[in-house]
Amino acid sequence: MSKPSLPQGTRDFGPEVVRKRQYIFNTIRTVFELYGFQPLETPAMENLETLMGKYGEEGDKLIFRILNNGLDNPDKQQQARADFEKVLEGKNVKGITERALKYDLTIPFARYVAMNHGQLTFPFKRYQIQPVWRADRPQRGRYREFYQCDADMVGSNSLLNEVELANIYNDVFTQLGIDQYELRINSRKILAALAELCGGADKMIDITIAIDKLDKIGLDKVKAELEQRGLNEEQISTIEKYLNITGNNREKLQQITALIGHLETGKKGIEELEYLDNNSQIDNRHSPLVLDFTLARGLNYYTGIIFEAKAPATVKIGSIGGGGRYNDLTGLFGVPNIPGVGISFGVDRIYDVMEELQLFPENVAIGTQVLFFNLGADESTMAFSHMQSLRKQGVRCELFHEPTKMDKQFKYAEKKNIGFVIIIGSQELQNGTCVVKNLKTGIQETIPVANLTSKLFI
């Protein structure tokens, strides 16, 4: 028997961590509900063909596939061998694998909408908080199983949706105390116009992949990569002009207009960003909305505005959320003309940011509020009955599991971060009283047991 272990890139969450994570989930969920989004859950696994080809070539490799059961059935051995040969050639064969763990929440949502579009009321606004899996190599802030919190609305082209989503970001991060975050925005239309300006719409992917790295590797290396990706000197110089756009949002818009405003898609993109910038009435100490024309985002189904929430610069974690508009997501599933826009929160990274900046409120760690000491048979019977009265009032409490030295019972309370202990010993039993001790302050008082239920244990 070898030592027990976890699959690579997965984690257990102990009680304290779960509490903190739930605090984040609950905050996000509450804000989603506040904006009229409805919950949705989809299965952990999808048919492989639902997922394949939706995340680009790189994405396909990162999908966790599930091996079919019954491959060892002797009757089907020959077929299995033949099928496996094809797998070795890099093909997907239904005989070997036809299901996969979901890779994100957006595609399963699109599948759901495509299957149910006849029944849904549009615009349909849903939120979804579930784990997803990626066969990625784990590293800092990156796991093979992690939660996504998505909110999408489909069936509307209105830019009002983008405005709402920007405000959801702001509400959530402000409530969590991450008020130095930045919400970067760009439009795929701007990027498309840039590609057009460089003479080839087909170059868009090459260009975006390269310029997305600007803040990471610097201008020179971006230019080198562009060259390597087959762009000529003139095109690179155009892109350099594009990358040199600086200033506040208004100034950036002026400069981008000069560069690509004469192009149809460029003009549209600029209008969208202008609208979003003017109408997101985000009142914050610093305005989190930052136009960033280098922002590209990997998922290739985005067509309009794209978002990326960045952690405060002091914590080197980068993106803590992202999203954007897609014009025709369900078209992939045979239901065309349903546009949508959505955002996602990266809970695991938000957790790391909050931990680093010490933003969790102290009381998230409190489970049990009151521990009743166990000081004998009669004493604990009395304690039990009072404990049940407190529980009826919603006070979380427990009775120590066996009569033992007070020393032990105190230490148990301390380790579990229980704020109060209630002592009912022989004296108290006789007098109909109890001792209530606040472990934080060390102050204790003796009160009649009848008064217990009127006390607040916080």
Place this chain on the structure above:
RNA sequence: GAGGUUGUAGCUCAGUUGGUUAGAGCGCUAGAUUGUGGUUCUAGAGGUCGAGGGUUCGAAACCCUUCAUCCUCCCCA
């Protein structure tokens, strides 16, 4: 998929050039303390040195293989 790092007690880590019986701090258990925790003091338990093989009189240390881990790139949350 490519490159690198580190694996020693429950946790964080020492361990000299390869040399006797592998250490510390924290944590854990018990006692000092028969109705008062946090501090202090004392004692105790706890190890296949990641695993397998090799070199050697002798390996935690050197070599090979393998597994795990963390990091960087690609890509992404």
